[in-house]
Amino acid sequence: MAASMDGEMAIVQKAGANLVSERPVFSPDSRYVLCCCGFVVKVFSMSSGECVRELTGHKDFITGVKINPHNQFQAFTSSLDKTVKVWDYPDGKLLKTFSVGYPVHALYLLKEEEDAGYAVIRNEDNTFSLVQFSWTNRKGHTIRVETREVLRGVSRHEKHLAFGPEGSFIASVTRNKLTVLFTKSGKVKEFERPRNEFQCVTCHPTDACIATGMQDGKIFLWRGLFQKKEVVRTIYHWHTLPVGDLTFSPEGTHLMSVGQECVLVLWQYNTEKKDFLPRMGSPLCYINSSPDGSLLAVSQVENVVQIVTRSNKVVQVFQGLTRVHIPQLIRSTNPVPTGLLLDPRSQTLVLNGRPGHLQWYNLHTDRHLYNLDIVWQNFVSSRRPWEAPEVVYTEIERTAFDQGGDWLATVERRADGMMAEEVKLKFWSFNKEKQSFELNTTVDCPHQGKVNTLVFQPHSDADLPPTAVSAGDDGKFKTWTLIDDTDIYRENVCWSCDSVGTYRDLEAKDAAFSEDGSLLAVAFGQSLTIWDPYTIDLKTTFCHTFCTEKENIRQVKFGHGNCSHYLITTTPSNLSVWNILSCSLLWTVSCECAVLVADPLSEYMAVFSATSDLTVFKPSSPEPVYTHNKVVQSSVVAAIFFPKQNQGSGEQAVEAPWQKWSELYFMTYDQDLLTLQKDAPQQTRKDVTEELESHLPPTPFSMYLSQVRSGQQGEESHAPVQHGTPGAVAVQQMLQTPAHVLPPVSTLCQSFLQMLLVSKSSAERQDDEDMESDSDEEEKNDQSETSDSEMEDDGATIDASTAKQSTSQSERGSSSHDQTSNQSALDKIHLKETEDFSSIKTSDLSWMKSIF
C-alpha cells in the first residue's frame, strides 16, 4: 500500500478532449483536418473521419495550429508551455522546437514572411501582446527565438486578431475597440463602439476590408482603411445572438459567419445576398475554410467539427465527447447530473450528451459512438440576453443500467420555476435486432419532486424479474419490477411499481444494493436504513450518534469483492464505513466528500473532496491507498472506475495495484474528462492506422501520374465480386498470419465456416476489399497482439476490437455502417452486438477480430 504512494501520478486527458477549443485547420490538399485537442493535435482524415495521427509532445494546452505556408507538409503548433513546435504532420514527427519564453496564446503565419511568425504571448503582467518571432534556418532541434513586440494590448483569442492581405495591416479587437495597425507606416487607427462588443475579426484575402462580428449579432465590414477620410462601415445584420466566428472564402467572394443560432450563414461579398445552412444541431463557435475553398470546417460547442461543402452538404463529422455544458447557454450546477456510467453491454462510457440526450463514448478508442434521444424535444437556441425568460431544457438527471445492459432507466426533469415540475421515469429495453434501446415504459411523476437516485438490483439468478429502485424528495423509495403486460393484441412486458417504502417521512437521498442484490440500503435524512429488497422489510437502521450537527447522508455505497459487507456513507462533512455483519460503525473520517465511487472489479473506492482532493481507499481500513491533493483547479463533478481494456496482462505491472483492473476517470466542472497515470503523458492509444499519402502539388505531370495510378488501382479494386471461392480472402489471411500467433483451429472454425456462407447482402459488399489494405489490416492485428486469446469471452475486449474493426473498415472507405457512429443525430442506433456473429453486418473480416 505504501509502495504505491511513492510515485505521484500525473493527471492526463486520455480521451474526450475538447476538439473545439481552437479553430480547426485544413491541410493544403484538404485531405486532413488538424484540431487542437488538449495537449495534442489530432490529425483527422477527411475520407474516413478517423484520427490518423496525434502530434504529441507539448507539455501544456495547445493554443493554435497552422500549416506552414511555405511547406505544406509542416504544421506549426503553439502552446502554453512557451514553445512553438514544427511538425511533419503526415509522419507525426517533431521537427523543431522554438522556445518563445512566454506562454503562446495564438499563432499566425504569413505567406510573405518565410522565416518569421507572429504569436500572441502573455506578458508577466498578464497583458497580451502580439510579437513577431523569427528563426534562421540554422540546424538544431530546439531554437531559442528572438521576439519583437508588434502590438500591445491585444486579446488572447485567435479570432480576435487578423492579418490583412499580404500582411499590409493587422486588425485586432478587444472589448469595445478595433485597432488597425498598418505595418508599412506603423500608423494605428482605432475605432470604438462604446455600446457594443467585438466578438471576432477577419480580413478579406485581397481587399483592404475588415469584417468584425459584434455582440448584438451585427457584422461590420470596414473598408476604405487606407483613405484619408472617414472609414466606410457597412452593417450586415442577420444574427440575433452574438456572432461566434467569421471567415472569408479564400477567393474572397463569400463571408461565412456562425453563431449560437446553429445556422451557418454565407454572405456574398459586396452584395446583399446570403445563404443559410440551418439546423446544425448546436451552437457554432468556429469556422474555417479549406485552402481551395471547397470545404468548410464548422466547430460546434458540443465538441463536434462538421465538414460542410460549399453546396451546404455535411460530408464528414468529427465528434468528440459531447460537452453538455454549453457556455453562456445552459447554466446548471452540474454538467453531468447522471454521473459517469458504464454500459455493461458495450463496455463504453455513458453520460449526458447534448440537451436531452445520453451519449455513448468509447474511452479506449476515444470515439463518440452515438447519442440516444431520451426526452424527444427539439433543441431551442437561447434567447437574446435581454429577452427573459431564458430557455429551460429538460435534463436527464438519473440514469441506470441493469447488470446485463438489457435495461436502461432514465429520469428526466424540467423545472423552469413557473410551471409545475415535469418528472418522467423511462425504462428502455435493448432491442437486439435494431441494436438500440427502445422505450418500454414511461412513468409520469414517479415521485413528488426530485428523484434522487435510481438503481437496478443486481441479480445473481436469472429467474427473478429485474427490479429497480428509485428514491425521491417525497420521502419514499419505490421498487419497480418488470411485469407481464400481454393482452390479446400483443405480447409485452412493462415496468410497474411494486412497492413503496418510507421511513419517518424523511427525504430519501440515496439508495444502494449490495453486490449480490440481497440487501438494499436507503439513506433517509441522517439515518441509513437496510431493507430486504424482496419483501421490503426494514432490517436495521444506522445512525451517527456522535454527530452533533444534524447532517443528512448524501451517498451510500456498498463495498465490492471481499469488502462487500461494508457500507460506505458520506455526509457533507464525514465519510463513514459501517460493517453490516456486526451492525457497527467501522471507522469514520472527517472529509467533505463530493464524489464517491466504487470499483466494481476490486474492493477499492475513491472519494473526491469538495476541494478536489482525491483519496483512494479500501473500505476495510481507514488508511488511504493513494492520495492526490488538488487534482484539478475546478471541482470534480463525477467519476468512474472504468474497466481496463487489457487488464491482467503481465506487462502492466508498473501500475499501482488499485489501477490494475480499472482506471479512474473523473469529470471536472469544465467538462474535462481526466484520468491518473503513472508517468507523463504519452501516446497510449493505437498507433498509426493509416498510411498518410503525401500529395504532390497539382502539377500537370503529377495529375497525369495520379490519373494513371488511380486507373490501375481502380482496376484492382473493382475486380469481380467473387473470383475464386467465397472464403479465399480468409484463407489468404490465415496463411499470411504467422503460425505461432494463430489460435487453436477449433476457435477459428466457427467464424471461418461463417465466412464461407455467403448471404446476398454480404456478397454485395465484399467488393471493396483491396490487397493493400489487407496488409494494413494484418499489421494492425500484429500490433494489437497484446490482447491475448484468453480474453475472448471478455465482453470488453471483444467490443473494443469490434470497434476497431469498424474503424479499419471505415478507413478503407467502405462507408457501410461506420455512419452509425458518426451520424448519431439520426437517432438510428446500431449497437454492435458482440456475440451475434450471424448478423449480416459483421462483414467478412470479423473472423480475425473474434480471435484476438
Place this chain on the structure above:
Amino acid sequence: MGELKLHDVRFFRFMPKAIHSIAHQHTTNRVAVSRSDGSIEIYSINDNWYQEKLICGDAGRSVEAMVWVGQRLFSAGLHGDIIEYDMTKLTPKYAVDSYGGAVWCMAANNSQSTIAVGSEDGCVRLFEVTEGELSYSRAFKKQEERILSLAWHESGEVLVTGSCDNIRVWDVATGLPTLRIKVERLVRTRETIVWCVAILRDFTIVSGDSLGKTRFWNGKHGTLIQSHHCHKADVLSMCVSKDETLVWTAGVDPKAIRFEKVAGKDEGSRASWVRHNVAKRHTHDVRALVNTGEYVVSGGVDMTLVAMPVGKLGKQSRNILPFPQRRLVHVAETARTLLFQYQTRLELWQLGNTAAVSGMPDARLPINQEPVSLLDLKTKNMKQIVCSAVSGCGTWVAYGNAQHVRLFHLPKEEGVKVKVQRVRCLPIDLRPAHHMIFTHNASGLVTATNQGAVQFLRVDAVHPVLVHTFVPPESGAPPTPISALAVSSDSQWIAAAHLDCSVHVYNVKARKHQCSLPKHPSLVSAMNFHPTEPWLMVVHASQQFFEYDVLESEYTDWSRTVQRQGLHQEWLKRLEVVTQVAYNPANPTQILLQDQRMFCIIDKDKKLPRPGSQFYSREKLMRMDPAVREENRHAFAVCRGYRALLHVSFLEDGAELVAVERPIKAVTDKLPPTLSQKRFGT
C-alpha cells in the same frame, strides 16, 4: 406667474400632403419642396430651415419635377406644362407646353442654359432658358417607352435617361442614342422600371430600378460594374454628392442607403462602390432625395421632410413637420371662436367651456359645453386659400386666394344659426394678399399684398373702403414678399416684415412710413405689438428676439438687458422656428412664444436664466421640491411635450389659453399602408 386655463384643441383636422419632389438652389442654399396638391414650399437652409415662401397649388396642376435655374424656379408635371413661378407674387408666371404630354422628369444642364424634359411620349425635349422666358429648342429621337428619369453629364454633351427596361445614353449634339443598356427582368412579363439615374464625371451611370437594385454601369461600354440589391422594393430616388464619392438611394422600402466609393489598398487598384450605413427616417415611400452639400434632404408619402447631415455621424438629423409654418388658426378673442384654415375651406368653431375651478396644477377640467362647429366655408372651384383672418368679435371673416380677397360678415343674431353675408363690392384696388389681419376693434382689415405693400381696408358690410396702401420706402431693390404682419391694438401702428429681413412700421393715422427696424441677418418669423405701449416684439428664425419702441425708434430697456446677457444656449439650440408671439392682454409683462413643439411664456419681471446654468423646462420644475423650484425658476416657462402644435394664443381676459394641436398619429393613421416587411421576432 399665475394660473392659466388651457384649451387643448384637437379638432383641427388639417391634412398635409405628400412630398413629390425636392429641388435645391445652390447659390442661396434654398430647397423647394413640392407636394401632391401642387403647392411648393421654399425653405431657407441657412436660416434655420425657415419656410419662407409657400406657393399655393391648383387642382389642375401637378408638380413631378422642379428645377432651379439661377433664382428662377421651373416645375413640370403630369398636366404637361412647364411653369415658371413669380417669386414675389408666389404665383405661376407663365406656362409652356411640353409638346409631349405628361412630364415625368426634368433636369437642367450644368451651365443652366438648357432644360431637358422627359415626357410620356418617349421623347427628350430641350428647352432654352432665356431672359424672362423658356423656349422650345428641339426634340431627341423618339423611343418607345416613356422617359421616367434623366440626368445630364457635367459636360452637357451627354444625357442619360431611364425608362422601362432600358437605360439610354444620348448624344446631345445629334439627339441620337449612343448606347442602350438593357436592364434585366425578374419576371418575363413584368417590365423593370428604371426610376432614377445619375451619371458621374467618369461616365459611371448609377441607376435605381423597380427590382430594388442599385447598379453602377460603365457609361462608355454599357457594362455592369456593380449591383447592390439593398432595397426590398423599388428604388425611387437617388442623389449624388458634389465630389461624386457618395450616392444615396431611397425608395418604397423607406431606407436611405448611402454608397461610398472606396479606393483600393494601393493606387493602382480599382475603386469600388460599397454600401455604407442605412438610415430609416421615413415610414413610407421616399419620393425625393436631394443632396444640398451639408444635408441629404428626403421626403415622400409620409409628408415629413427629413434632413440628414452628411458629414459627422453625431449630428442630429432634422424632421420638418408637414404643417405650414404660418398661421392656420385664428382666434376671435372676444367671441371665443376659432377659424381653421384648410387647403380649400374654412371652418369656424365655438370654443367649449368649463365651469369647474381647478385646484391642482396640470389637472384636467370637465367640459360642460362642447365645442360647436359654426361655419364650413368652401372656396369656389377648390381654389387654395393663401391666408385668412377673423375679427376679435367674430363677426368678420376674410380670406385670400391667389387672385382675390373675400370678406364675409357674420352678423350676430340670437337663437339662429350663423348667417353668412359675403361683402361683394370690395374696392378694385385691393390686391391679392399673402397675409391679413383685422384690427383690434374690427373696423379695419390689414392685408399684405403680393407686391410687398400693405393695404388698410375699412370694413363695412355694405361698402368697404380702401383707406390707404402703404408702400415700403424705396431702396432700389424690387419689393420682397411680406413674411409677417402685425397691427397694434389701438390700430395706430402696422408693422410688416419682409423677406429681405427688413421690418417697416407704418403710422395708420398719419398714413406714412414711421420707421424701419435695424436689420438683423435672420428673417422675422413672428411679431406683435404691445397691448398698451408702442412696442413691437420681433422674433427671428435664428431664435433671437427683440422688443422695439417704434415711437422712440430704439430697443426697449428689457430687450437691451436680454441682449447684453445673451440668450441661453438651450434656447438657441432649438430646431423649430417660433411661429407666433403675443402679449398677455391682462398682464403685458408676459410674452407668449410658440413653435411647433412647445410654447413658452416669458415673464419680463423674472430673472433671466444665466447662460451657463441649467435651463429647466416647466415639467422639470414641477417635479422638483418647491424650495428648489423657486430657486431655479427663470423668466422662460417652457411647456414641452407637443408633437405638432399649430397655434397658441390668449383669449381676451388673459386668463385662458387656446392651444391647437394636430396629433401626428392622427395624420399618419390616414396614410396608405406601408410596404409590409418581416420584422424579426414578430
